[in-house]
Amino acid sequence: MKNKIMTAKAALAPIKSGDTVMTGGFFDGGSPEFLFKNMEGHSARNLTLITNDSGMDGRGIDKYMHSVDGMISKVYINYIGRSSAVQRMLKENPDSVVLVPQGNFAEKLRAGGCGIPAFYTPVGVGTVIEDGKEYILETAFHADVALVHAHKVDEYGNCYMRRAAKNFNTLMAMAADYVVVEAEEIVPIGSIDPDLISVPGAFISAIVKIESEAN
Amino acid sequence: MDAKELIARRVTKELHDNMIVNLGIGIPTLVANYIPDNIHVLMHSENGIIGISESPKAGEEDKDIYNAGNDLVTAVDEAYFCDSAASFAFVRRGMIDLTVLGALQVDEKGSLASWAIPNKWMPGMGGAMDMVSGAKCVIVAMQHTNKGMPKILKQCTYPLTGKGVVNMIITDMGVMKVTDDGLLLTELAPDITVEQVQSATEAHLIIADNIGCMI
Numbered sequence: 001m002k003n004k005i006m007t008a009k010a011a012l013a014p015i016k017s018g019d020t021v022m023t024g025g026f027f028d029g030g031s032p033e034f035l036f037k038n039m040e041g042h043s044a045r046n047l048t049l050i051t052n053d054s055g056m057d058g059r060g061i062d063k064y065m066h067s068v069d070g071m072i073s074k075v076y077i078n079y080i081g082r083s084s085a086v087q088r089m090l091k092e093n094p095d096s097v098v099l100v101p102q103g104n105f106a107e108k109l110r111a112g113g114c115g116i117p118a119f120y121t122p123v124g125v126g127t128v129i130e131d132g133k134e135y136i137l138e139t140a141f142h143a144d145v146a147l148v149h150a151h152k153v154d155e156y157g158n159c160y161m162r163r164a165a166k167n168f169n170t171l172m173a174m175a176a177d178y179v180v181v182e183a184e185e186i187v188p189i190g191s192i193d194p195d196l197i198s199v200p201g202a203f204i205s206a207i208v209k210i211e212s213e214a215n
Numbered sequence: 216m217d218a219k220e221l222i223a224r225r226v227t228k229e230l231h232d233n234m235i236v237n238l239g240i241g242i243p244t245l246v247a248n249y250i251p252d253n254i255h256v257l258m259h260s261e262n263g264i265i266g267i268s269e270s271p272k273a274g275e276e277d278k279d280i281y282n283a284g285n286d287l288v289t290a291v292d293e294a295y296f297c298d299s300a301a302s303f304a305f306v307r308r309g310m311i312d313l314t315v316l317g318a319l320q321v322d323e324k325g326s327l328a329s330w331a332i333p334n335k336w337m338p339g340m341g342g343a344m345d346m347v348s349g350a351k352c353v354i355v356a357m358q359h360t361n362k363g364m365p366k367i368l369k370q371c372t373y374p375l376t377g378k379g380v381v382n383m384i385i386t387d388m389g390v391m392k393v394t395d396d397g398l399l400l401t402e403l404a405p406d407i408t409v410e411q412v413q414s415a416t417e418a419h420l421i422i423a424d425n426i427g428c429m430i
Contacts, residue, residue: 026262026263026281026283026285027285028278028281028285029262029278029279052299056285077339078339078340078341078342079338079339080337080338080339081338081339087337099339099340101340101341101343101344101345102299102303102340102341102342103261103299103303103306103342103344103345103349104344104345105299106299106300106302106303107304109299110300121307122307122348122349123307123344123345123349125348125378126326126375126377126378126379127374127375127376127377127378128374128375151279161298162279163263163264163277163279163280163296164260164262164264164281164296165278165279166263166296166298166299167262167299168298168299169298170298171299171300198298
């Protein structure tokens with residue numbers, strides 16, 4: 001069996017300039033903070049980010065991705081209230097920030113992870129995001145890379161995402177080609193009840209153990 | 216009783232046993248403090264908890280149980296945790312009986328603007344567009360004016376959260392129902408006259424025959 005367990009730096013090395021990257025989490029909840037921290041010094045530039053929110057000003061995704069000169073050129077997002085870096089992007093180049101209603105955002109991810117190219121939704125009709133129909137056609141999200149967080153991951157990559165830390169982590173893990181999961185705990189195969197697996201290991205490319213001293 | 220408490224207490228009169236409710240941030244959050252003991256209401260939080268409860272006691276915090284405002288909370292025994300796609304599937308499917316939201320502007324057709332002031336403040340819509348589209352009933356709970364400037368207008372001028380989605384407006388001056396004929400003023404706050412409400416409102420108000428008191 002292929003060994004997927006590696007250091008954060010090794011797991012993040014394949015991210016290349018121009019890639020589309022999904023990042024899980026809802027503010028602090030289930031956010032892959034250890035992977036964000038290990039993006040420090042990464043050479044990739046001109047990335048397109050797909051992320052629920054902009055994180056909290058001055059740390060995490062805001063500090064290690066949004067605020068890095070040239071790293072992010074476009075963001076698909078639904079809430080940017082807490083990142084001055086993304087607020088600045090919106091001001092300087094409005095087209096670089098695409099706001100998507102949160103439920104549509106989640107469904108675009110689910111569709112991308114399920115092989116559905118597009119779907120109709122009633123959400124947003126009569127607002128600025130409308131395209132003239134009574135239902136709006138939304139297309140699926142798909143990314144080159146996803147960075148996600150899990151409570152437990154076994155050595156095959158089967159993930160248990162806990163409580164409300166599932167948020168976008170389960171969806172993004174299925175909607176990208178190369179998926180890095182950070183794990184609070186890496187456990188032997190067979191030690192997560194198969195009924196409780198949130199994301200099957202087949203979707204996971206790299207497993208990183210969160211090192212608490214680096215947080 | 217201060218204005219916010221007056222509004223929040225009036226909202227609770229719209230609650231019925233077994234309802235599933237989503238509360239927005241600000242005044243709507245206060246509603247949870249005044250729910251009568253004999254009514255069972257399940258609180259939905261869009262980040263993936265159906266059955267959110269109060270703040271945790273010191274030492275009992277769980278980092279994976281938080282609300283959409285990034286505050287740690289607790290869950291009731293009958294709670295359900297899910298990812299964001301399932302959380303919004305629940306909303307879109309019509310399982311939310313009532314959502315209570317704040318507003319920047321509401322108009323006489325029941326359109327709502329709550330997520331952006333052009334060229335000034337644009338945090339994003341988060342889950343608000345999904346919520347007003349999917350919930351069975353939408354109540355706006357807010358101060359009647361913004362520093363004396365009307366917020367209840369003939370037509371919203373800010374980007375919409377939803378078109379014709381609001382059912383009822385509860386403010387510190389009165390209660391208005393959105394009807395096919397326009398806004399029907401049904402109740403007044405203590406010591407407030409119909410004339411005072413109309414002069415603080417840009418939209419034309421239809422006055423109910425048997426106008427009541429909010430408390």
